[in-house]
Amino acid sequence: MAVSQFNRFLTEATSPAADGHSSLRKDQLYGLYTSWCLLNQSSPEPGSIFWTAMRNLRIRPSTNGLRMTGPAAADYILASYPDLV
Template structure:
């Protein structure tokens, strides 16, 4: 089975974390995905495709125990909080 860019996204931009309080909502995860696509010069899939891919990975309403990592996380945070110096 071919590895999709959604698989690459999860492998490169998220890491497991044992803290149950760390939960990325699907909106945050989609924003991180868009940032990951921008960093890697990929054309993002639609939000519907993203949600379907996350559902295949067992991620529905949230991503419990996942946290952001890498350049996409930095891009997402800076894009989300443009008032930061």
Template sequence: MADSQYDQFLQEATTLDDQSDSVLGQDCLYGLYTSWCFLSQTAPRPEDAFWAAMKEKKIRPGHAHLRMKGPAAADYIVSSYPGLV
């Protein structure tokens, strides 16, 4: 089966870090997804579809030890905190 858009997002924009107490919350994870979509020139799917897919993948915001990585992480941070630039 081909990787879904969500699988590709998780592979390219997140990494698992079981050693960290840091977790991505709901707003941050969806914001990272929209940044990834923007950079990959992919239309983001509706938020309810995104959360249904994350639930299917057993990813719970605030509980999964995911960290941001890659260009989508940088885009999300700069977009969220424009005073940093």
């Protein structure tokens, strides 16, 4: 069975929050996904498709218990806070 783009994104760019309570906000999770797509040279799906896929993977927009990790996290942070560069 092929691994979906969304499963691969979750595996490569997120990990469980250490405290179990911290969560990426909805806009942060989608922004991380778009950064991950950019780094992987793929076009991001529209938000509606992304959130449907997340629901199917039992990831809620809020209280998802995920934190960002890896190269996509660095890209997202630098894109979100350009004064850091």
